[in-house]
Amino acid sequence: MTRRVAVTGIGIVAPGGIGTPAFWDLLAHGRTATRGITFFDPSQLRSRIAAECDFDPAAHGLDAEQAERADRYIQFALVAGDEAVRDSGLDLAREDPWRIAVSVGTAVGGTTRLENDYVLVSHGGERWDVDHERARPQLHRAFSPSTAASAVAERFGAQGPVQTVSTGCTSGLDAVGYAFHTVQEGRADICIAGASDSPISPITMACFDAIKATSPNNDDPAHASKPFDNNRDGFVMGEGGAVLVLEELEHARARGAHVYCEFGGYATFGNAYHMTGLTKEGLEMARAISTALDQARLDPTAIDYVNAHGSGTRQNDRHETAAVKRALGQHAYDTPMSSIKSMVGHSLGAIGAIELVACVLALAEQAVPPTANYETPDPECDLDYVPRTARERKLTSVLSVGSGFGGFQSAVILTRPRE
C-alpha cells in the first residue's frame, strides 16, 4: 500500500514577514516588500531593487557563534526549520534519528560569502592568482553546496538521508518533491524539507542585469513586481527561506498531530529547449501538472487554486498561462491563479518552498492570496489572476508550479486531508 505524506509543520523567513503569521498577514493584505537595495551600493546596476528580509539572527534564536558559522541563507533555513518543527509538535529527540531525513533546496547557496571573500583574495578583482592568506575561516562552508542541509540536519538530529537539491528556480519545489518521495517510498518517516537563498549580492544582481531578466523600475520599487500585468518588465530579486515538515500520514495520526494537508503529487520535466528561454506552448509544464494530478488521482477540475511561478517576465507569464490552460482545460478560466512574487519578489531557489508554505496557509485560511500590482491585462494572459486583493474561497486542492533556468518545469499538488 502506498504511504501517504502529510504536511504537519511550516516555518518561514520571507521579506516583509518572518514567521508564518506575519507572512500570511502580508499576503492577505496584498502588501509588497520590494524596495531599493540597502545591502550594498547598487548604483552600478540596471536593476537596483529587491525584496530584502529585515532579519536579525539574534532575535530568532541564533547565537553569535551560530550566526558567524552560518551564511545568511543557512540562517534562514535554521530559523524557518525551528518554526516548522515547533509547529509540527514533534519531539524529534523521541524519534528514530535514522528515520528523519532532510531535503534543502538552494539555487546559488553560498554565493554571497564566496563573492565577499573573492574580493579580499583577489585584491578587488585585480588578480587571477588569488591570495589565499586573505581568505576567512568558513569559506569552505560557502563553497560546499550541502552546508545548509548539513546544518539543518545537525540542528534537528536527523541521521537519515540528507540531501540538497539545486535545480535553479525550481529548487524549492524539487527539494520538497524529493522529500515527498523520500517519505512516500519509505526511506524516512519524517523529512524536514524546504529551501533557502540569499542572492541579493552584486554578482547575482549583475548576472541577471546582463540578460535583462530583472525589473529596472527603480523609481517605484513597491510596484515593480507586476506578474501577468501588461506593463511588467522583469522579476524583482528576493531572498528568504521556508521549511515544511513532511511526515508519513499514519505516523502523524498516531501521535495526534495537526495535519495541514496531504502531499498529493509531484512531477518535474525538462523542456530541452533553452537554458533561459521558454516556449509559448508550455507543453512540459502542462505535462508536469497532468502527471502530478494523476498521482493525486485528481481530475483537473478538482484544482481550486493555482499558485503561479508568475515571475513577471513576459515569456514566463505567457508560457505559464498556456501550460495551465493546456493542463486544466476550460477549468483554468474558473480557477484563481496568483503570484506571490508580486509581494515577496523572486528568491530563486527558495521561492518554490515559500510558495508551498503560502499554499499550505491558503488551504488553512481558505483564502487565495492576490497578485499585487496587477492593473493592466495582457491579452495573451487571460486567466483570473486575483488582482490586488485576497479572496475567500473554499479550497480543497491547490497546485503550485515552477519554472527554472535549465528548462526545469515542476508541479506540486497539496490537498486537504481526506476523511
Added chain:
Amino acid sequence: MSEPQDRRAAVTGIGVVAPNGISTDTFWKATHEGLSVLDRVTREGCERLPLKVAGEVRAFDAADTIEERFLVQTDRFTHYAMAAADFALTDARLGQADTDQSPYSIGVVTAAGSGGGEFGQRELQRLWGKGSRFVGPYQSIAWFYAASTGQVSIRRGFKGPCSVVASDEAGGLDALAHAARAVRRGTDAIVAGSTEAPLAPYSVVCQLGYEELSREGEPGRAYRPFTKDACGFVPAEGGAMLVVEAADAARERGADIRAYVAGHAATFTGASRWAESRAGLAQAIRQALAEAECAPEEVDVVFADALGVPAADRAEALAIADALGAHGTRVPVTAPKTGTGRGYCAAPVLDTAAAVLAMEHGLIPPTPNVHDVCHDLDLVTGRARVGEPRTALVLSRGLMGSNSALVLRHPSAR
C-alpha cells in the same frame, strides 16, 4: 501487457572523462593497471597556493566534441558532463536522433559539489575589476549547480525527469540512486552521474579550509588512505555519466545490461565527525544490502570511500566489519581513486563505473600508491586481482557529513 514489467534499474552505458582516461577503455586500462596520474597542479593561477598535487584532466579538448555555442556558455565542469554523457549514450546506443523514442522517456540527473568555479571566477573578476556591465550574459547559467543537467537535457533533447543533487561526495551515489528510482517509477532511462572541475584558483582557495585536504607535494605520497602515512585526500576533476535504464526498456531495444543498481541507502552523521561516520556508513551498507536483498557474504568487492584521514579510514574499516561481519575482513576492498584523486561528487560515480567494469572483466583493480595497510582490511594493492565479482558495494562519504552505499549486481548474479 503481455508479460510482467521488469522495472529494475540497469546500467547500460558508461561515459568517462577522468584524469586517467578520456574514454571508458583508457580509463579502465589505467585503472586495472593501477596507474597513478596524480601530479603537481599546473592550472594557471594556482602556482603559489598550498595545494600542490591534484588529479587534473589533461589531453581533453572540449572543442573536439562540443559545439561552440554550448562551449561559450558553459564552465569546464559542464564540458566534462556533456562529453561524458555523449560517451555514455553512444556506449548504450541510446538517444540517437533516428529513433522514435519519446523525449519524455529519458531524463538527466547530475550531482554537483563545486559548480562552475572557473567561469564564475572570471566573471567575478570582470565585475570587481572592471564593473558590473562587464559581466557576461552566461554567468547566470554557467556557474550554478544545475548547469550540467540543463545543458545535457537541452543538447540531447531529453525532457524526462531532470534533477540535480548539489552535495558533498556521497551525492554522486545519491544521484545514481535517484536515477534508479525514477526508472522504477516509470521513466525508461536517466543519464546520471557527476563531473566536477574544482581546480580554478579561487575554487582551490575555498577548499583549503577542508582540514582533510592533503597538502603533500610529492604525488606518490599525497593520497594514501588506510596507511599510517595517510595525510588527507587529493582533489580531482572530471567524472563519469552512466545510462541507468529500465531492464525491460533495455531488453526491448536489444541493449546489453551491464549491471543492476540493486540497492542504495544514505545516512548523515555530521560534518567531519569521522568517528561517528562508522555507525552511519554501517547503517547505509545494511540498508542498501537489504534493499538489494543481498546477504553480506554475497558482496564480492568493496569500493571504499578511502578519505585518507586516519580517523576516517579507521571508521570505514570498522563500518565494513560492522556491516559485513567476518566477511568484512575477507572481502577484497579497493580504492582506485588513489590514482586519480577524489573528484568530489564525481569520485563515487567513477568508482561505480570501475565496479561495473571490474565485474565485466573479472578483475579487481588495485589501490595505487598504497602499500602498508594498517587496518584489518583485505585492500587490493599492487596488481589487479583476478576474480569473478558478481556483487559490488560502492561506498562514499562527504565532507559535510553524508554517508552513502550502493549495491551493484552483475546480470549473472543470482
